Amino acid sequence: MKFLKKFDDYLLHHYPSIWITRVHYFLPLGLGIAAFLFFANLAIGWKPSDDLPDATIPIVLMIIPVLIYLVYWFVFQSRYNVAKSGGKMTIGFEYLNYFLYLLVFFVAFLIISAIPLSNYHKVKMNLDPVELEKDIANLNLGNTLVNGQSTVIFTDFGMVEFEPINYVYNYYSYDYPMEYDYSMPYPGTTIKSVSRNEALKIIKDYITSYNKYAKYPISQSAQEILKDREMNTYSYNYGNYDEGSWEIQYKLSEFDERIHNDEWYEVYQDEIFWKMMLGLIAFLAMIVWLFKQMKLRHFVIGFISICLTPLLAAIVGVIIIEVLGIRHNEEEVISFTCLLYYAILTFFAIRGYLSNTLNNTGYVMTMYLQFFLPMLPMFLWLYFGYDRHHYYFDGPEDNIFNTIYWIGWIVGLVSILAFKPVYTKFGSLPAKN
Amino acid sequence: MNLFSCNNLTKQYRSGSFTLKDISLELRSGEITGVVGENGNGKTTLLRIIAGDLAHDAGKLNYFGNNEVDVLSWEHIHSRIAYIPQRIPQWYGVLKANLIFQAAIRGVKGKEADYLVDELLDKLGLNEYANLKWKEISTGYRLRFQLAKMLLINPDLLVLDEPIANLDMNAQGKFLSDLRNLVTEKKRNVSVILSSQQLHEIENVADSIVFLKKGEMIYSGAVSKIGEKREDNEFEIHTTLSQAELSALFEDSPITKIGKTFHIKVPLNVSSEDFLREVMKKEGKILYFRDISSSTRRLFND
Secondary structure (H helix, E strand, O other): OHHHHHHHHHHHHHOHHHHOOOHHHHHHHHHHHHHHHHHHHHHHOOOOOOOOOOOHHHHHHHHHHHHHHHHHHHHHHHHOOOHHHOOOOOHHHHHHHHHHHHHHHHHHHHHHHHHHHHHHHHHHHOOOHHHHHHHHHHHHHHHHHHHOOOOEEEOOOOEEEEOOOOOOOOHHHOOOOOOOOOOOOOOOOOOEEEEHHHHHHHHHHHHHHHHHHOOOOOOOOHHHHHHHHHOOOOOOOOOOHHHHHHHHHHHHHHHHHHHHHOOOOHHHHOHHHHHHHHHHHHHHHHHHHHHHHOOHHHHHHHHHHHHHHHHHHHHHHHHHHHHOOOOOOHHHHHHHHHHHHHHHHHHHHHHHHHOOOOOHHHHHHHHHHHHHHHHHHHHHHHHHOOOOOOOOOOHHHOHHHHHHHHHHHHHHHHHHHHHHHHHHHHHHOOEOO | OEEEEEEEEEEEOOOOOOEEEEEEEEEEOOOEEEEEEOOOOOHHHHHHHHOOOEOOOEEEEEEOOOEEOOOOOHHHHHHOEEEEOOOOOOOOOEHHHHHHHHHHHOOOOHHHHHHHHHHHHHHOOOHHHOOOEHHHOOHHHHHHHHHHHHHHOOOOEEEEOOOOOOOOHHHHHHHHHHHHHHHHOOOOOOEEEEEEOOHHHHHHHOOEEEEEEOOEEEEEEEHHHOOOOOOEEEEEEEEOOOHHHHHHHOOOOOEEEEOOEEEEEEEOOOOHHHHHHHHHHOOOOEEEEEEOOOOOHHHHHO
16 A cells, blocks of 8 residues: 555656556556456356356446446546646657556456456366366267167167267257258267167266266166166156256356367457457547546537437438338448538538637537547448448458458547647637637 | 736627626736626626636737737637636645646656645645645635645736635635735736625735726726726715714715615715714714725725
């Protein structure tokens, strides 16, 4: 604490524009919370027989604490302002502040993600891929014999014939053609013929493997199960077997897929997810930056306008598609409408900038224009370059997506440089009333 | 040097019929100008226009040595003006930290900031309150802290809207004497304009006065020249004599009663001494008396 206090004092005396961001308190606090949640959840532990940890509930539960964290931080942002206190910030510090805001939102995202990430991590830590593969093989092989998934024939020669049907759905391996006939057996399935002893071993292995992952283990012996199959007195009554079986099936299918694709952290390993998330964080940081540039009343009006934009977009979309009945080239019409909006916003912003008195409309429109400017490349492409018949989104490797995405980032960042003097001028103009 | 001047300044609000008309005045460095007038007569409007907070409709504004507004940017003008509105925005955190922040954003950093802030706190007698928070100090000290903050900007023009409205008499006196000391400081080249209802206090501290009535400038000039061209003397008196007794004493002199106080206009040859002597001769007890012949106070009665 003493060090933090000293550091706070140092920033106040030497870097007041960083001091007012309060990141020297909020970043360690946020990181501390995220680390605490991550490790505390890790310490709770997880066994393969436990349920697969849920990712959604911890995210929902953490939304309110994270909102409190962000609102509390934002309150500090409203307390001090260099420009409004008569000072000046170099463009370098403007960028630095913007990235600090971005960092705060990223830490908020980490707080939300701490428990899901920790859940994924503890599953990874507590599973041995080699053992898991072996267990899956045992379950797949014993599935028909234990659960009677297909006909089991006991021959006169003491042999047991059955068709092994996978217990674990390894979705990744089913590379079905578009017109796959699901009535056909899965590729690679063959009829197996084993001796009674071998059949008992298969069932024993099944039980051993199954019970590792089950809350309700199978209590019957291999002999009893095989006898059931032979007498055709099929029963699911192996303890609480059937209550939990489908859960184990789902759980192991998930594990199998994670091992196979090396995707232990699910969405967190998805490049598109990260790009979208960083884009969202960048927009949120931009909101804070705009808040610092503008007079409160104008910011609030601009912010409400931004929030209502999706509604406006939906109304325009409905008018274009439903009322005007344009269905063949709606992308072109919608993007043209958006470009028209950009032109109108630019007109109002320039008119306001050239005025000698504060033009409220121009001021708010400037904020609105800057906020949506990073999306302009997308609308330009939709209007000039998009070909609906030949364009298919190709995932993270998609060149067009990446180009538009990064141009959007550049436009957003350059807009700080370009719009800073505009806000300074607006902020200094005398009001009309 | 003229730090501000305006000619035929006019402002009409879009809503309402109030108009500020044909205001012409000059604000010079080293001087305090008081703006007086009843509520709703344009004092705040005038100050906001001078501070660059409100646009005017007609007339010319010149800042800092007769530079027209078109020549200087509003950004530049704002950087040299400190405006304290009627309602001072709340401060957060420790008061001294706010002042150091203010110094640091103006480029005075490190120990220099500490030195500058300490010097200012010392000068304004705020040392013992420096480590308190906004809610822990009285309105009077809040105003003085705000003044300290504004002084860190080192403004050329200090615009104060009703600064002493909520202060007790001692605090008013202390604040106004701070202002007087400030404008006489050699290293500063500042002009102060402030509005107030406290005529006596303002006339005591100001070098010149602007009196506004219904948006019009009734008087603008040196405090010492108020009433120079008057045609009669005017006194305020609270006495045990009745209005009839006073009328009998000063025949043909118009008397109006406001509350318990009489306002009497007497010929120029009747001095305040003569007036008091006559009242005392009639064994009237004098509870309050003020000669407003050379005060803007009389303009309120016209």
